[in-house]
Amino acid sequence: MRHILSVLLENEPGALSRVVGLFSQRNFNIETLTVAATDDPTLSRITITTTGVDKVVEQITKQLNKLVDVVKVVDLTEGDHIERELMMVKYKATGAARDEIKRTADIFRGQIIDITPTTYVVQLVGSSKKLDAFMEALDTSQLIEVVRTGVSGIARGEKTLSV
Template sequence: MTTIDKRHIISILVENEFGSLSRIAGLFSARGYNIHCLSVAPTSDDSISRMTLVTYCSDAKSSQLMKQLDKLVDVINVKDLTDETHIEREMLLLKVKSTLKQRDELKRLTDIFRARIIDVTDTTYTIELTGPTEKILAFIDSLGKIKIIEQVRSGALGISRGSESLEIKK
């Protein structure tokens, strides 16, 4: 197994209970893993939450990480989506300075990236964009000298392609 750090996107089904999130976050800090981003919300069964988590580590470390996550009593199922075909989406909410001169350019960029302007003031635009992380980063990059006032990202969400699903074991 390689020892080079790579990006891993991990899906976790966990009991929607008091302390579950801190158990998982605690495992990462206690065992020296990083959490690059994390999103969590209840599933269609509201007693279960689904987390999507991105971390950077070697394959050897990630296989140990998966076992440690699976060992947590609250964790129902866990899966590393990285090496299988999956879809990732992230949402960006961006508040930017938009002077009269910049408005046309901002509108054009927003259209090119299929983003939406969701709030407007006389000096600002607030833009919503969804897509894979690379698209989000590319959009931010494209703004060039336009001043970003506030940037909010959801972190990646992941789901496997096809009929595969992360099931509730047992």
């Protein structure tokens, strides 16, 4: 099953490498990872998506908590949450494809953020599934390049992840 883990950790050099190292060292799966400082510059927040049976995800959470730099870990998928990912896709955009890409981007509420006579860059924000659906909706023969940020997530309502 897919899990989204949110991790608050000390914004120290080497802290991120301890988190990433843990996954490879213990043979844990890591699908996406995003990281940036929070409103408190001494803290970084990481969002990790991983898949595994409950026993493995329990170990991942415990092992993350055990790292000295890690302040807090929550599994967002245990409760109501919102997840978003940003994607930029570059397409060959000539002839009929130009309109087709524009139309599809509109349907998915994406924006075209760069235009040349032969290319478009489409920006799309949404859940990973929505991004996947957009990719499937368009003819891949026009596709030049894709970049995705990985998932960021936050709990709905009153629930917070803070020190």
